[in-house]
Amino acid sequence: MVSTSVPETRGESQNQSRRRSATEIERGNADVSDHEMSGIRVGVLALQGDFAAHALALEAAGVGEVVEVRRPRQLDGLAGLVMPGGESTTLLRLLALERMDDAIREFHARGGHLFGTCAGLILLAKEVEAPSQASLGLLDVTVQRNGFGRQRESFVDQSKLEWPGRPAESTEVVFIRAPRILRVGPGVDVLVRWKDEPVLVQQGRILGATFHPELSSGVPIHRLWAGGLAAVSL
Numbered sequence: 001m002v003s004t005s006v007p008e009t010r011g012e013s014q015n016q017s018r019r020r021s022a023t024e025i026e027r028g029n030a031d032v033s034d035h036e037m038s039g040i041r042v043g044v045l046a047l048q049g050d051f052a053a054h055a056l057a058l059e060a061a062g063v064g065e066v067v068e069v070r071r072p073r074q075l076d077g078l079a080g081l082v083m084p085g086g087e088s089t090t091l092l093r094l095l096a097l098e099r100m101d102d103a104i105r106e107f108h109a110r111g112g113h114l115f116g117t118c119a120g121l122i123l124l125a126k127e128v129e130a131p132s133q134a135s136l137g138l139l140d141v142t143v144q145r146n147g148f149g150r151q152r153e154s155f156v157d158q159s160k161l162e163w164p165g166r167p168a169e170s171t172e173v174v175f176i177r178a179p180r181i182l183r184v185g186p187g188v189d190v191l192v193r194w195k196d197e198p199v200l201v202q203q204g205r206i207l208g209a210t211f212h213p214e215l216s217s218g219v220p221i222h223r224l225w226a227g228g229l230a231a232v233s234l
């Protein structure tokens, strides 16, 4: 159920509770209490890759229940699904084997939120290059696999996180054989750039990162993403 106001909390009168707009909630920039975060269920696609690190990051962000998802019916009752990094070609094969490709499209169509990181972003992209390969095509970007090249296979840096409606803050970015976003469609917002290149993008209920926010010491991006889910599932 979508609620547009903060539920009355202990010791807070209705006048004091701040009303939140639908856009604020969709974007995840409403301030969400620990209590609200503890009430949500989020899935992590657990076919291959670093799903365990995402589960820990979501728990550290205060998400109430994190479940590993391997089969379509495990998506039932979830507010969102994280699609982790790994090897996108392997993930594509496993998705098709379990019929998870259609299930994820349907999950998104009926209101589910998606967050793809690295290979997860490659799976969500509309177009994939180097080489060209199939994808779910839900996020209007073109990505180039391993776009940062061999000499930069792994590196850590700092970038600016510009989450809509929040003051910009510094955030750690961890790149591991990361894809490069070559094209961003008109409905896609860029939330983090690294050296002028888009590395965290959002289109409606889909968030995609070329880097690995689950490997950073803090988990601000998981917290903001899950905060949006907590707000809509009140």
Ligand code: GLN
Residues within 6 Å of the ligand: 084, 085, 086, 087, 088, 089, 117, 118, 119, 120, 122, 145, 146, 176, 177, 178, 179
């Ligand atoms: N290079 C991998 C691929 O193309 C992605 C790497 C990652 O997810 N860390 O699938």
